[in-house]
Amino acid sequence: MSSARCILVGLFCAVLLGGSLSHGQLTPTFYDESCPDVTSIVRGVIEAALQTDARIGASLIRLHFHDCFVNGCDGSLLLNNTATIESEKDVLGNSNSVRGFGVVDDIKTALESACPGIVSCADLLAVAAEESVSLAGGPSWSTLLGRRDGTTANRTLAGINLPGAFDTLQILKDKFSAMGLNTTDLVALSGAHTFGRGQCSTFDPRLYNFNSTGNPDPTLNSTYLTTLRGICPENGSGTGPADLDPTTPDAFDNNYYSNLQVNKGLLVTDQELFSTEGEDTIDIVNSFSSDQTAFFASFVESMIKMGNISPLTGVEGEVRLNCGRVNDEDALLYSSI
Numbered sequence: 001m002s003s004a005r006c007i008l009v010g011l012f013c014a015v016l017l018g019g020s021l022s023h024g025q026l027t028p029t030f031y032d033e034s035c036p037d038v039t040s041i042v043r044g045v046i047e048a049a050l051q052t053d054a055r056i057g058a059s060l061i062r063l064h065f066h067d068c069f070v071n072g073c074d075g076s077l078l079l080n081n082t083a084t085i086e087s088e089k090d091v092l093g094n095s096n097s098v099r100g101f102g103v104v105d106d107i108k109t110a111l112e113s114a115c116p117g118i119v120s121c122a123d124l125l126a127v128a129a130e131e132s133v134s135l136a137g138g139p140s141w142s143t144l145l146g147r148r149d150g151t152t153a154n155r156t157l158a159g160i161n162l163p164g165a166f167d168t169l170q171i172l173k174d175k176f177s178a179m180g181l182n183t184t185d186l187v188a189l190s191g192a193h194t195f196g197r198g199q200c201s202t203f204d205p206r207l208y209n210f211n212s213t214g215n216p217d218p219t220l221n222s223t224y225l226t227t228l229r230g231i232c233p234e235n236g237s238g239t240g241p242a243d244l245d246p247t248t249p250d251a252f253d254n255n256y257y258s259n260l261q262v263n264k265g266l267l268v269t270d271q272e273l274f275s276t277e278g279e280d281t282i283d284i285v286n287s288f289s290s291d292q293t294a295f296f297a298s299f300v301e302s303m304i305k306m307g308n309i310s311p312l313t314g315v316e317g318e319v320r321l322n323c324g325r326v327n328d329e330d331a332l333l334y335s336s337i
């Protein structure tokens with residue numbers, strides 16, 4: 001559409017052009033010349049890690065999500081504590097919960113060896129998320145690339161922005177909406193809980209004394225309740241873990257949604273997508289449950305949207321050489337040797 005015509009339709013075009021500009025900054029061909037094998041390198045390291053850790057793909061996509069929800073997809077989650085950086089890893093929701101940093105380091109080492117100083121940690125997470133889904137039997141897509149790494153972390157914002165295991169559906173909607181993600185995105189992206197695990201503390205209040213009622217969560221299938229009580233005894237250590245998808249724990253498919261239809265969602269935030277009376281999320285769960293192709297298409301679209309949250313591009317930020325620390329610190333370390 002020409003800019004002259006855009007002047008005519010004012011607001012509509014402002015939104016359209018704004019959207020397409022911010023999306024236009026990333027491109028699937030970004031590393032075609034500078035690091036053409038980026039995808040296969042990332043895939044190879046994940047494939048090797050899967051041999052001993054069936055859950056690693058799930059852990060990696062979660063890192064991308066928790067990165068993007070705090071200051072955009074800028075690799076900030078990967079930064080460790082220093083005198084000036086308060087690591088996001090230490091916030092409730094990440095601490096003793098997010099995992100996979102060793103494999104991120106292995107991927108970075110492989111990328112640095114093939115194309116030194118080229119691939120950002122933020123892009124590494126985006127590619128690792130896509131490859132993890134694909135390796136688990138889910139869809140593949142062209143990841144948009146060209147993100148640069150931030151030089152700061154924001155622990156306070158992580159505490160505010162990341163969804164919590166006991167958030168109401170309205171709070172989930174609000175947190176996604178603050179990222180530019182709508183209700184369909186919320187339901188589609190929650191489908192990532194088709195693989196991976198949750199530790200007892202993230203769901204065991206549902207098993208015994210839900211909301212101080214003295215009873216379990218009424219939206220919990222009774223057979224499933226017995227299984228989960230076996231994994232997480234009352235007053236137990238609280239670690240579990242339990243499969244987020246009890247039907248096909250390590251496969252990326254649409255069973256997450258059929259589980260919700262029979263009250264087998266592990267987290268409150270999963271089950272409430274289907275069990276909150278009158279909500280628009282119910283129809284979306286039903287449609288993804290009956291049509292895996294529709295789920296995959298929506299999931300890809302929503303992953304691309306999530307991956308587009310406020311990327312740093314061009315000369316902004318840097319390409320970190322070590323994902324756990326900013327390059328300045330690397331320089332300081334080397335100069336003091």
Ligand code: HEM
Binds near residue numbers: 099
């Ligand atoms: C809708 C809001 C969400 C909430 C409240 C939520 C919450 C959680 C919680 C509590 C866990 C278990 C953590 C633990 O055991 O310590 C978890 C695991 C996981 N989450 Fe989410 N999540 C949400 C959305 C997402 C999204 C958007 C994605 C990715 C696109 C995602 C991917 C995962 C994966 C794959 C795991 C398993 C990780 C592993 O096994 O290491 N989640 N999530």
